Amino acid sequence: MSELTVGDIVAEKTYHLTRDSLVRYAGASGDFNPIHYRDDVATSVGLDGVLAHGMLTMGIAVQPIVEWLGTRGTVVDYQVRFTKPVFVDATDGATIAVTAKVGIVDDDGARIDLTVTFNGATVLGKAQVRVTLASA
């Protein structure tokens, strides 16, 4: 892992969300806020439609790093700011794109910075993942 360099892209992946994904996450997480599966409720509170749970987007966005790490290290710190909603169309769903780039390399491991976009706009701000790395 010593060859890890700041600016390296370690993972890039897209994910396609459907309404089914939101219902699945609602059940798995226990977050049954109806704005994540009912258009009528979403529009009644001024939203443009049903949106993905922010925590679902956060949960997905770290997975490319988890896959890249394998058993060489673990995620010890993960933070995001929710900056824009991900609207999930009933028919077409929504596709989010994740790019993971090395931000810092130090004695503790590395900080990987995520760029997460939906329809070309960034939906997570300051998305940073601290990982430990076993020495190669």
Added chain:
Amino acid sequence: MNPDLQGREFPPTEPYLVGREKVREFARAVFASSPLYFDVASAASAGYSDVVAPPTFAVVVQEHTLAQLLAAPDAGIDFSRVVHGDQRFSYTRPIVAGDELTATLTVSSIKSLGAHSMVTAESSIVDAEGRHVVTAISTLVVRGEE
């Protein structure tokens, strides 16, 4: 929102037993594919006693503490006006199936931003031996009347 909430520590939640199938269900829901989350043998060969939970699984336990905060009669938080602003997890070790976790929420800050309020809540999650596992920190934005 009631500014006196700042610094308040809520009582610890009831212990939450992390189930193996719950971990797998959550992992599937976040599009995870790591064998550590699904396969006991893979987890064991990496040194874990059972399947490992994904990094954001702690929200399942944290949720019980946020419910305490939102339900506090003197907090003055209107749930329908709450927007999730920031989220952070700081781990001492990963959560694994079989863990019995208890969470304690502390309101670390309350700020006003025009008509809106921002409350930062830190939930410290410990195992059955009382050892720290993860701290989950949420900043909630409570939108003011428009």
